[in-house]
Amino acid sequence: MSYVGPAWILYALGWFLFVVCPIATAVVAVLAWRRPTRVLTVLAVALILVTLVVAAILPEGAPAVVVAITTVAALLIATAGGSPVVRLLLDRTTFxxxxGVHGGIVVGERELLRGGEVIGLLERLAVAGAIIAGFPEALAVIIAIKGVGRFTELDNGAVRERFIVGTLGSWIWAAAAAGLVLLSRS
Known part of the structure; x- marks a missing residue:
C-alpha cells in the first residue's frame, strides 16, 4: 500500500505510537509492580488500552522488529503489570x-493462598506465552495445575472469592497483553 501526503504521516505516527506505547506500558507496569500505587496501576491500564486501540486501527501487520519488541514488552506487561491490577481488584473484593505474613489471607489460624503473587507472575507469563505462541490448549493445563494445587484451600467462601477474582484478573490482563502481539501480526 502506498502512503503519500497526510496519510503517510498518520501511518508513520501510528507505528511510532505502537512501538512507544508497549515500551511505556511495560515501564509503568514494572514501576507499578515494584512501587504499587493506584495512579501507576491506572496509568498502566490506560496505556495498554491505548496501545490495543492503536494496534487495532493500524492497517497491516507490523514489521518483524516491531513484532519482536512488542512480544518482549507484552510478556513483561503481562507478568509484572498483572500484580498491581490484581491487587487493585482484590482490594475491591476483600472484606x-x-x-498473612506470606501474602495469603488468614482464616482461623491458617494462612491460605500463600505465594499468590509468585504463582500469579508465573501464571500470567504462561498464559501470555501460550496465547502468543498460538497454543491455546496450554491454557487448560495452566488452569488445571492451579486448580489442583489450590483445591484443598478452596473450602472457604472468602478464599474461593479471592482465588476466582485473582485468577480472572490475571488471565484478562495477560490476554490483553498478548493481544498486543496478535494485533501487531495481523
Missing part, C-alpha cells in the same frame, strides 16, 4: 480477611 474482613486479614493478610
Amino acid at each position: 474482613d480477611e486479614r493478610e
Whole structure:
C-alpha cells in the first residue's frame, strides 16, 4: 500500500505510537509492580488500552522488529503489570480477611493462598506465552495445575472469592497483553 501526503504521516505516527506505547506500558507496569500505587496501576491500564486501540486501527501487520519488541514488552506487561491490577481488584473484593505474613489471607489460624503473587507472575507469563505462541490448549493445563494445587484451600467462601477474582484478573490482563502481539501480526 502506498502512503503519500497526510496519510503517510498518520501511518508513520501510528507505528511510532505502537512501538512507544508497549515500551511505556511495560515501564509503568514494572514501576507499578515494584512501587504499587493506584495512579501507576491506572496509568498502566490506560496505556495498554491505548496501545490495543492503536494496534487495532493500524492497517497491516507490523514489521518483524516491531513484532519482536512488542512480544518482549507484552510478556513483561503481562507478568509484572498483572500484580498491581490484581491487587487493585482484590482490594475491591476483600472484606474482613486479614493478610498473612506470606501474602495469603488468614482464616482461623491458617494462612491460605500463600505465594499468590509468585504463582500469579508465573501464571500470567504462561498464559501470555501460550496465547502468543498460538497454543491455546496450554491454557487448560495452566488452569488445571492451579486448580489442583489450590483445591484443598478452596473450602472457604472468602478464599474461593479471592482465588476466582485473582485468577480472572490475571488471565484478562495477560490476554490483553498478548493481544498486543496478535494485533501487531495481523
